[in-house]
Amino acid sequence: MADKFMSMRNLKFTLHEVVGSTPLPHATGGNGHTRKSMDMVLDAAFDFAKKALHPIFEEMDRNPPELKEGTVAVHKDVRRIMTTLGKDGWISAVFPEAWGGENMPASLLHAVNFIFASANYSGSVYSGLTMGAATLILTFGSDELKQAFLPPMLEGKWQGTMALTEPEAGTSLGDLTTSATLSDDGTYRISGEKIFISAGDHDGVDNVVHLMLARIEGAPAGVKGISLFVVPKLRSDGNGSLVNNDVTVTQVFHKLGYRGAPITALSIGEKGDCTGYLVGEPNRGLSYMFQMMNGARLEVGMGATAIATAAYHAALDYARTRKQGRRLTDGKGAPPIAIIEHQDVKRMLLFQRAVSEGALSLILQCSRYEDLIHAGPEDQREDYHLLLELLTPVAKTFPSEMGILSTSLSIQCFGGYGYCEDFPVEQHFRDMRIHTIHEGTTGIQGMDLLGRKVVMKSGKALMLLDQEMNQTIEKAQAHPELQKMGNTLSDAKETLATTTQALGGMAMEKGPEAFLANATLYLEMFGHVTIAWQWLAQAVVACDQLAAQGVKKSDRTFYEGKLAVGRYYFIHELPKIGPLAVTLTQPPVTLETDVAHFTD
Numbered sequence: 001m002a003d004k005f006m007s008m009r010n011l012k013f014t015l016h017e018v019v020g021s022t023p024l025p026h027a028t029g030g031n032g033h034t035r036k037s038m039d040m041v042l043d044a045a046f047d048f049a050k051k052a053l054h055p056i057f058e059e060m061d062r063n064p065p066e067l068k069e070g071t072v073a074v075h076k077d078v079r080r081i082m083t084t085l086g087k088d089g090w091i092s093a094v095f096p097e098a099w100g101g102e103n104m105p106a107s108l109l110h111a112v113n114f115i116f117a118s119a120n121y122s123g124s125v126y127s128g129l130t131m132g133a134a135t136l137i138l139t140f141g142s143d144e145l146k147q148a149f150l151p152p153m154l155e156g157k158w159q160g161t162m163a164l165t166e167p168e169a170g171t172s173l174g175d176l177t178t179s180a181t182l183s184d185d186g187t188y189r190i191s192g193e194k195i196f197i198s199a200g201d202h203d204g205v206d207n208v209v210h211l212m213l214a215r216i217e218g219a220p221a222g223v224k225g226i227s228l229f230v231v232p233k234l235r236s237d238g239n240g241s242l243v244n245n246d247v248t249v250t251q252v253f254h255k256l257g258y259r260g261a262p263i264t265a266l267s268i269g270e271k272g273d274c275t276g277y278l279v280g281e282p283n284r285g286l287s288y289m290f291q292m293m294n295g296a297r298l299e300v301g302m303g304a305t306a307i308a309t310a311a312y313h314a315a316l317d318y319a320r321t322r323k324q325g326r327r328l329t330d331g332k333g334a335p336p337i338a339i340i341e342h343q344d345v346k347r348m349l350l351f352q353r354a355v356s357e358g359a360l361s362l363i364l365q366c367s368r369y370e371d372l373i374h375a376g377p378e379d380q381r382e383d384y385h386l387l388l389e390l391l392t393p394v395a396k397t398f399p400s401e402m403g404i405l406s407t408s409l410s411i412q413c414f415g416g417y418g419y420c421e422d423f424p425v426e427q428h429f430r431d432m433r434i435h436t437i438h439e440g441t442t443g444i445q446g447m448d449l450l451g452r453k454v455v456m457k458s459g460k461a462l463m464l465l466d467q468e469m470n471q472t473i474e475k476a477q478a479h480p481e482l483q484k485m486g487n488t489l490s491d492a493k494e495t496l497a498t499t500t501q502a503l504g505g506m507a508m509e510k511g512p513e514a515f516l517a518n519a520t521l522y523l524e525m526f527g528h529v530t531i532a533w534q535w536l537a538q539a540v541v542a543c544d545q546l547a548a549q550g551v552k553k554s555d556r557t558f559y560e561g562k563l564a565v566g567r568y569y570f571i572h573e574l575p576k577i578g579p580l581a582v583t584l585t586q587p588p589v590t591l592e593t594d595v596a597h598f599t600d
Contacts, residue, residue, distance in 0.1 A: 004317065005054055005310040006118040008046055009558060010357060012039065015111050017541045018534075019364045038108050045090075045112045049119035052081055057120040060260025061427050067252045071203050072262045078126060078204030085127045086156020094131065095138065100154060106295075106370040110302055110363060117306035121431050122260025124303075126159065129199050132296060133160025133211045137230065140280040140288045145230055149209055159205040162296075163194045163212040163231070163266065164289070170196075171444055173286060174222040178214040178268065180229060180276055190214055190231055190276040191269035193250075200264030201233065201249045207242065208233040212268075212276065213285050220283065228285030229276035231268065246274035257430025294370070294388060297396040297439045298363055304399035304435040305359040311410035311428035312352040318423070319345055319413050339413070348409040350568040354535070355406040358569065359399035361534040366395050383464050390453045390461035391530065393445035398527035400435035401442060407432045446519035449526060451512075454500060462500070469493060469533045476536055479543040481563070485570050489536055492529045492574055495581050499525065502585040510587070517588035525580040532574045539566040 015021050016035055033041075056077050065074045085091050094109055095101030116124035134153045137145055152158040169175040178192025192214065194200075201208055210231040219225030234242035251265040268274050280288055319340035326334045327341065339345045369391075372384040407429040411418035418425050436442050454462055469489065476486035503522065507515035542559035545551065551559075 004313050005049075006115065006306070006313065007309075008042065011042065011111060011114065011360070013541075013558070013562075014357070014361050014364055014538070015042075015107065017545075018361055018538050019107065019368045021107065033105060033108060038111075041104075041108060042111060042115065045115045048084070048088075048090075049115050052077070052084065053116060053120035053123045056123060056260075058421075058424065058427065060120065060122050061257075061431075064254070064259040065202060065252055065262035067249060070249065072201045072249060072252055072264060074202040074204050074262060075123075075260060078123070078202065081123060082126055082130075082156035082159075082204055084156070086154060091127050091131050091134070091156055092154040094135070095154065099138065099150060105367075105375075107364055107367040110298065110367040113299060114302050114306050114309075114360065114363075117303045118310045120260070121303055121307055122258055125258075125261045126199055126202075126204065127156065128299060129162070130154075130156070130158070130160035132292060132299075133162060133209060135295075136211050136228070136279065136288065136292055139291070140228070141230070145277055145279065148236070149230060149232075152207065153209060157205060158207040158209050158232075159199050159202065161197050161199055161208060161210045162289070163197050163200070163210040165196045166193055167195055171441065173213065173226065176213060176215065176226065178212065180214040180216045180227060180278075182216070183275075188214075188216070188229060188276045188278060189269060189272065190229060190274045191272070193265070193267055195251075195265045196253070197264050197266055199261055200266055202262055206234075208247075210247070210266075211279070211289075213289065214276065216282055223286050225283050226285040227282050228279040228288050230279060231274065231276040235275050246271050256433055257427065258434045259430075293439065294392050297392050297445075298366055298370075300435050300438045301359065301396040301399045302363050304403040304432060305356055305363060307428050307432050307435075308352065308356040308399060308403040308406040309360070311407040311425050311432075312349070312356050314423065314425050314428070315352065315410040315413040315418075316340075316349060318417075319349060345413060347572075348413055350565055351572070352406045352409055353565050354531075354569045354573060355399070355402045357538070357565065358531040358534050359395070359402070361538060362391070362398065362530060363395045365534065366391050386457060386461040387464050387468070389456070390449075390465060393440075393449040393453065393523065394527050394530050396439065397436070397442050397445045397523055398531060400432075401524070402527075403432045403435065404429075442523070443520050446521075446523035447516050450503065450519040450522045451516050455504075462497075465530075466493060466497075472533055472537045472540065475540045479540065482536070482539055482543060485536055485539065485566065488570055488574065489529075489532050492532060492577055495577055496525060496529050499581045499584050506587075510591075514588055514591050517590050518584055521580055521584055525577045525584065528574055528577050528580075532569060535566040535569045538562050542566075 021035055021038055056075060060075045063075060065072045089100060092099055092101040093104040096103060113128060130153050134150055137149055153160050164173060166176050166178060180188040180190050182188055212229050212231045213226050214229055215225050216227050231247065232245055233247045235245040237243045246269050248267045248270060249264050250267050253263045255263060320338055322339050323336040324339050325342065326337060366388055369384045369388040373381050373388065376384055407425065410425040411429055414423055414425060417423055473486040473489055476482040503515055539562060542562040546556065546559050
């Protein structure tokens, strides 16, 4: 297995030189990180990932969690990982100092998570899930809930989860049936079933704390009647001890990939003795959960980006060392060459790098907007919020969908070996597949983008993005070698705008079904244009640096490589929006296809 699973050089280039990591205008506390201090954090994260996460990458896959005597047994190192991440302050990093945190900016947090997930995606999710659940309690919970649950969660002693999905209510959360009945002491009796709960139970921690959606008796139907509860596996008995809270694991799902972390089915309140603690106000649970959803969707996109990155580096290492075949111009007696010299292998590696590094740039750009929402100039914070809202479904979906193609080409670089367990890319391919499903399927993201984000505030978010892209294009015009790319992006933006307008006309003429029928294809088109913007931004920085005096040879090679991948993307990938535009501006075939037409 290749030791290198990511490039710290590229991560720091993207974070500092492309996205920008200068202290934010109105930042306080930990948000005032300098470039030097951020690099110290990144280096420490890489050291932990290399020593603790990467060595058990394959072990966790080969020895998946098992349900044993009512508890899920996971890899023995999970407890050590959680304890270390808690003790060293990684889980609490984004929290205020009062909770042991340092107010870490979102851009730095996402970069750290990228390092962890590149090393071992399954091993990285335990702490990330806990951080997300703890953030919900911190944001919306009472002081009593915070004092009871946050310390052990942030110390890595208790696991946190998000318990939304039910057997008959996946994406359609308004149909959930898990119930909550008010008790005399102000707590609630919870009863129901949940499925597909990541880290829903395991022996790597002392307790599991579920942030669970349920419906209080008498609440309105649909999404308006959903409340949020803290439902621990073990609850306090009031005397300093923990007792069973009537939360039972009924199944550990056997999965295609992502096998190192359990996904469970839970039965809640079978004996009528499950206590839940209301978070915030009744009937506002879904709004609370969705306020956290942007971060969760960015993390899914970052996980996919990390896996694609690790697979690319494995393929690159193999292509450099594997010798086979000769150049077409070589004579019969010429020795075999490294397969990286072959044109089609170069093409496959360029595609993988274009996807993974383009996606990384977009997600870090989104995280920069996330920081600016809280610490940027007050009169611009709404604009940053709109940009983040618009780009989140793209940042979640592009690396998830394109990552499947990218890891597939990683396997292809290995030939037959890539299909075998001898090398890590077959695992990366399997681990990748969940990301198009997690936190909303690709279809949901497409409808969110086209049906909500594009039209919100009368299209203001789209106009703001257009301005952002224009700024990058303007910078590109200062470099003769980038002018063609800048003009190509301008044309692509215009194609996207024309297609969007055509879809708006279709909505008025044929209704919402026609408007959203091909929303997934629209999301794909939008993603290609957005990633082109990010590659142009990287190319601008590369040209700026190459024009500077005294550029080291290694840096020159790095920046020239960026220009090469950018050219590849604009020539090979961005033109794919043409056929998509043709399809999107036609009446949807699916709308004209009756269900009876699907015959066996």
